[in-house]
Amino acid sequence: QQQVKQSPQSLIVQKGGISIINCAYENTAFDYFPWYQQFPGKGPALLIAIRPDVSEKKEGRFTISFNKSAKQFSLHIMDSQPGDSATYFCAASERGSQGNLIFGKGTKLSVKP
Amino acid sequence: KAGVTQTPRYLIKTRGQQVTLSCSPISGHRSVSWYQQTPGQGLQFLFEYFSETQRNKGNFPGRFSGRQFSNSRSEMNVSTLELGDSALYLCASSFSRSTDTQYFGPGTRLTVL
Numbered sequence: 001q002q003q004v005k006q007s008p009q010s011l012i013v014q015k016g017g018i019s020i021i022n023c024a025y026e027n028t029a030f031d032y033f034p035w036y037q038q039f040p041g042k043g044p045a046l047l048i049a050i051r052p053d054v055s056e057k058k059e060g061r062f063t064i065s066f067n068k069s070a071k072q073f074s075l076h077i078m079d080s081q082p083g084d085s086a087t088y089f090c091a092a093s094e095r096g097s098q099g100n101l102i103f104g105k106g107t108k109l110s111v112k113p
Numbered sequence: 114k115a116g117v118t119q120t121p122r123y124l125i126k127t128r129g130q131q132v133t134l135s136c137s138p139i140s141g142h143r144s145v146s147w148y149q150q151t152p153g154q155g156l157q158f159l160f161e162y163f164s165e166t167q168r169n170k171g172n173f174p175g176r177f178s179g180r181q182f183s184n185s186r187s188e189m190n191v192s193t194l195e196l197g198d199s200a201l202y203l204c205a206s207s208f209s210r211s212t213d214t215q216y217f218g219p220g221t222r223l224t225v226l
Contacts, residue, residue: 034214036217041219042219043117043203043205043217043218043219043220044156044203044217045217046214046215046216049214089155089156091156096210097161097169097210098207098210098215099144099145099146099161099163099168099169099205099207099210099215100146100158100161100169100171101146101148101156101158101205101215102158103148103155103156103157104155105155106155106156
């Protein structure tokens with residue numbers, strides 16, 4: 001059972017454009033929603049994270065939008081750059097179990113110059 | 114501060130053998146989690162250790178086991194290796210179980226022939 005569904009699987013964006021990746025979850029006990037960025041040959045690195053009591057969180061060019069009633073959250077990358085080309089994973093965990101992250105399948109982003 | 118280190122980085126084994134992977138968390142971090150990453154299944158949670166005790170376990174067979182030492186270093190063991198165990202094994206550490214941010218190591222690439 002896939003508890004976190006991520007789309008699209010791959011995304012091609014022009015430099016300067018907006019990249020949008022969406023995730024949906026089923027478990028209402030989830031209360032922590034991070035996004036990770038992974039480059040080839042590297043481990044995932046935390047990009048930005050949100051809790052359900054906030055509808056939006058912005059850090060630099062990265063923004064998470066969270067819709068608790070729809071059980072959906074999304075990552076927006078503004079002014080996308082070729083250096084942003086990587087695989088992005090959304091994840092979720094329950095309170096007190098942050099060590100047990102449930103990941104989406106990932107989105108491979110390619111930013112064309 | 115040094116990041117999460119994992120050894121070895123690459124490993125080739127044959128079916129039926131057993132393997133031990135090692136993870137050294139960030140200094141001061143007491144929680145260690147292990148994940149398996151494959152192209153088909155994505156990132157899947159294996160287990161979480163805190164204070165030398167397994168706190169959570171993912172849906173993997175008993176061939177997968179782990180332990181944590183008093184210095185928070187962790188090892189995972191896979192016995193009777195199968196071809197399907199070929200994967201990138203990632204270790205992540207955090208300060209405590211209730212701390213949000215997990216920091217991932219670069220992983221150990223296991224190939225089973």
